[in-house]
Amino acid sequence: xxxxxxxxxxxxxxxxxxxxxxxxxxxxxxxxxxxxxxxxxxxxxxxxxxxxxxxxxxxxxxxxxxxxxxxxxxxxxxxxxxxxxxxxxxxxxxxxxxxxxxxxxxxxxxxxxxxxxxxxxxxxxxxxxxxxxxxxxxxxxxxxxxxxxxxxxxxxxxxxxxxxxxxxxxxxxxxxxxxxxxxxxxxxxxxxxxxxxxxxxxxxxxxxxxxxxxxxxxxxxxxxxxxxxxxxxxxxxxxxxxxxxxxxxxxxxxxxxx
Amino acid sequence: xxxxxxxxxxxxxxxxxxxxxxxxxxxxxxxxxxxxxxxxxxxxxxxxxxxxxxxxxxxxxxxxxxxxxxxxx
Numbered sequence: 266x267x268x269x270x271x272x273x274x275x276x277x278x279x280x281x282x283x284x285x286x287x288x289x290x291x292x293x294x295x296x297x298x299x300x301x302x303x304x305x306x307x308x309x310x311x312x313x314x315x316x317x318x319x320x321x322x323x324x325x326x327x328x329x330x331x332x333x334x335x336x337x338x339x340x341x342x343x344x345x346x347x348x349x350x351x352x353x354x355x356x357x358x359x360x361x362x363x364x365x366x367x368x369x370x371x372x373x374x375x376x377x378x379x380x381x382x383x384x385x386x387x388x389x390x391x392x393x394x395x396x397x398x399x400x401x402x403x404x405x406x407x408x409x410x411x412x413x414x415x416x417x418x419x420x421x422x423x424x425x426x427x428x429x430x431x432x433x434x435x436x437x438x439x440x441x442x443x444x445x446x447x448x449x450x451x452x453x454x455x456x457x458x459x460x461x462x463x464x465x466x467x468x469x470x471x472x473x474x475x476x477x478x479x480x481x482x483x484x485x486x487x488x489x490x491x492x493x494x495x496x497x498x499x500x501x502x503x504x505x506x507x508x509x510x511x512x513x514x515x516x517x518x519x520x521x522x523x
Numbered sequence: 524x525x526x527x528x529x530x531x532x533x534x535x536x537x538x539x540x541x542x543x544x545x546x547x548x549x550x551x552x553x554x555x556x557x558x559x560x561x562x563x564x565x566x567x568x569x570x571x572x573x574x575x576x577x578x579x580x581x582x583x584x585x586x587x588x589x590x591x592x593x594x595x596x
Contacts, residue, residue: 267525267526267594267595268594268595269528269529269592269593269594269595270592270593270595271590271591271592272575272577272591272592272593273577273580273581273589273590273591274580274587274590274591275586275587275590276586279586279587289561291533291535291536291587292536292538292585293584293585293586295584296538297538297539297540297563297584298538298540298541298542298584299584300584301584302583302584302585302586303542303581303582303583303584305584305586306580306581306583306584306586307581309586336586457546458546458548458578458581458582461546461578461581461582462578462581465581491540497541498540498541498542499540499541499542499545502542502545
């Protein structure tokens with residue numbers, strides 16, 4: 266019999282079991298095909314790869330990813346809606362040796378938390394921010410987010426978002442790239458294999474920047490929300506690849522090495 | 524000749540989203556006709572042709588859903 270050895274397995278920095286509830290402790294709470302699960306895995310791989318599990322502090326937001334602390338076996342804080350970059354600032358300044366990650370969705374970061382992210386970026390805090398953009402409020406049932414695409418139907422824009430009625434989608438990477446302080450800003454996506462592997466490299470890079478003290482690092486990940494978009498997971502991935510990247514151009518906006 | 528890789532899918536962690544089936548370059552994964560205990564059709568390996576590339580591992584949203592193995596040198 267040929268012998269096979271594992272090359273990719275569940276990353277170490279996930280807990281063995283998730284004690285969120287009494288049953289189903291081996292599954293995440295995410296819907297089938299959710300982009301968060303993929304971003305969690307890429308992030309966990311990066312933490313493992315850099316050997317920083319023991320000094321990583323993950324700041325969980327409000328949104329679907331609110332339960333990240335049930336999954337990542339690192340230091341964890343869960344904070345008020347949108348305030349993750351402010352709390353991450355405090356944690357990093359009081360524990361400079363720690364690696365502080367602010368994990369946020371688009372409703373959290375681009376709406377209620379738009380002030381916090383803007384000023385944390387403007388101060389050039391030595392933190393890493395991961396911004397999962399699925400163009401909608403997933404947890405609360407599909408309301409329009411600041412990043413919802415024009416024409417996209419949501420429960421609060423049932424006729425489709427219009428520029429005249431609801432404004433244009435906010436391009437957070439471009440906005441932050443207008444500031445002097447950030448060291449690294451890139452937008453990646455989960456639309457196909459190539460994009461996922463690019464996202465894996467960029468997330469690792471954003472953490473590496475913090476290990477090296479390079480400065481504020483920001484990664485926006487265009488992700489699918491199959492359930493609330495009302496699509497099959499594979500169809501939703503296609504929507505990310507073909508529609509979302511049309512509004513939100515992928516690419517690097519800042520790369521200043523420390 | 525033995526396949527270069529192999530893949531183990533945790534059918535009880537799988538939610539049947541099918542992203543791994545879509546991602547697999549040699550197309551050796553499929554959704555099972557059977558249900559797992561939560562009522563999903565879990566992904567399964569057809570049994571031959573895996574190259575051990577590992578892309579299904581990254582495409583899968585569940586932390587421990589997929590383990591990719593390669594032929595020991």
